[in-house]
Amino acid sequence: MATIMDGKALAAEIDKTTTVRIQRLADQGIVPGLVVILVGDDPASKIYVRNKERRAKKMKINSIVRNLPDTISEADLIKIIQTYNENPTIHAILVQLPLPAHINEFNVTNAIAPEKDADGFHPTNIGKLVINHTEKTPIACTPQGIMSIFNAYHIDLDGKKAVVVGRSTIVGKPMAALLVNANATVTVAHSHTHNLSQLTREADILVVAVGIAKYIKEADVKSDAVVIDVGMDRDVNGKLVGDVDFAEVERKASYITPVPKGVGPMTITTLISQTVALAEWSSEKNG
Template identity: 55%
Template sequence: MTNIIDGRQLAKKLNLQTKRRVECLAKRKIQPGIALILVGDDPASLIYTRNKHRRTTKLGIHSVLKRFPATVDQATVMATIKQYNHDESIDAIIVQEPLPSHLDGQAITNAIRPDKDVDGLHPLNLGKLYGNQTGHYPIACTPRGIMTMLDHYRVNPAGMNAVIVGRSILVGKPLAALLTNADATVSVANRYTKNLPALTRQADLLVVAAGSPHLIKKSAVKPGAVVIDVGINRLPSGKLTGDVDFDNVKDIAKLITPVPGGVGQMTIATLMQQTVDLAEWRHNG
């Protein structure tokens, strides 16, 4: 019988652990803080950022939500990041993607202090991840959340043939590094990959983050595979669906994440977890 990965329940468990850590810090007169920067009026980004802001409040994390119109200039965003870099009440900074095309997203990411880079996208943090270095540094929240899911469900990547569909800096690339560091054999596919189903059928662990509804059909999945669907797509009917044809693939997968109720819940929970990590690392030295 197929096991459906319950991202909601696992996120609740992680949030409870995070709340307890926040309470422990409060006894030392320390409150973790996060600055959320939103540019423009993208509906999905607005909902996502508000959900993050509400979650921080529930967990006792100090949260600042800074909104800019889509017409904001680069200098204003950079000045805001500089302000939060020097703000002692802020441990974590996140700039919500996507950004308007006139803004230099790479320069904005690089401007965030590495020790406040809660998204784990600063070149220094990415370099440490790819180098499999020891010590404390933030890791992209969705990939870290996926690794937490795998650990909870006792999926050991060592020796597994892992295929990631999607090579974004937010998911595909950092996850490839994490799985490589965990001794998996990793292939990363993209829109130019020839005969994608032939590649995905070889995967013991298949992670799909392509942003294309029902891209992966049952025929493209190896029976007994672990399938992690990162995609969140809204159909014309208004229904949310993933990149995997869940209703059919669940019949042959060993483990599979639903959409919604899977990876998305863990991404936000991991963001909260990592915000507290940054506060602890900063104050504990």
């Protein structure tokens, strides 16, 4: 049976350290400021935004949720982002994705000042991550949270075969870059991949972000693999499950993240921690 990697407990541990850092900033008269921009009222996005806000409030950072109608133009959205770019009380800006079809995600992501990029999706920050220049560089929160899980459970990545299933800007691509930087041999698989099961069966480290409930079965996993499940899916009964069939794969893996209480809590914890880091970096620059 696999060791279940407890993302919720680890998140609580990291939050403690973050609280100390927030206090240290408070002593300098700085309150980290995070603005979350929500365009339209996609139900899933609303839940994500509410969870982020709840945690931000609990951690006592200054959190603003800016709700905008889905009729807003790209130009007007970018103008609003620019006001936050210039606002010294805001250290981190997050635009909840997806955006309505008439708004270009690249243009919006690109409009966020790289030094206020809470999600690490700005091309400059992605480029810095890829070339392993990660000092004072915000990095996508989900893969960064997964790296914290590897670290907490002393998972050796060096020279290991890692397979990342999914190639989104949000998870797959930054995850692959982080694993390459950690000296893993990394394969990026995706919807066009042939013989996926054969590939995943060779993985010492398997990260799954496909958005299909219980997609990865016992037969798709190597014995004693480390399995990270990024999925947040609903099964036929409406129950929250991951992309990995936990009950099956738990028997074969050496380590596995559950859903819920695995990657999910670590993503929000990393967002808060990164917001604090952006405030720290800004104060170092100005101080």
